[in-house]
Amino acid sequence: MSSIPVTVRGAQMLRDELQRLKTKDRYEVIAAIAEARSHGDLSENAEYDAAKERQAFIEGRIAELEGKLSSAQIIDPTTLNTNGKIVFAATVSVEDLETGDRVTYQIVGNDEADLKEFKISITSPMARALIGREEGDVVEVNAPAGVREYEILEVMFI
Structure with a gap:
């Protein structure tokens, strides 16, 4: 397993x-x-x-x-050293390039995902788009409502 x-x-x-x-x-x-x-x-x-x-x-x-x-x-995200790359457990602030809306998510496992708490599953389209990227990158997210573009504003390990 x-x-x-x-x-x-x-x-x-x-x-x-x-x-x-x-x-x-x-x-x-x-x-x-x-x-x-x-x-x-x-x-x-x-x-x-x-x-x-x-x-x-x-x-x-x-x-x-x-x-x-x-x-x-x-x-434990506080012990990660990824040179700014987004990985599991990272907390990421992004801005929707179309609307200007800003939001901060933490990438977590399926059992702990809760959108009300801004915790997104590692398997979600947003998390999949963010993994491996870094601050300043623009990512495309294939959401149910269509493709959205987000700029990564900040990557934190808190």
Whole structure:
């Protein structure tokens, strides 16, 4: 299995979710199954079926998180020395050359991407266009709305 890049913050988010699933959610669903069983006939017991489905989801998510964490390559952006090149975990300020809008994104893994927090996935069209480039470069991004041009204003490793 190949390694999955993840920031320090992203790895901690995964660990926190795993901890919650193992110590809280797992026991809550076990209690819900026991409660549903106490109601008698399991063949027509909707609460029991729902609790079993929830249990399957939780166990599957635990396995998924353990797999991701075991193959995670945790990257601390403050320790990177890339001579100004944009790489995973970099924070990049860009300007849309058509509208003049400026925005700052951090390039992160798929699990930690959140556009509301200006964290874009390494697999997004914007991140793919930025990787390997440097301050002052103009990049073309194939977005769903068409091709957009952005100038890279600043590259930070924070």
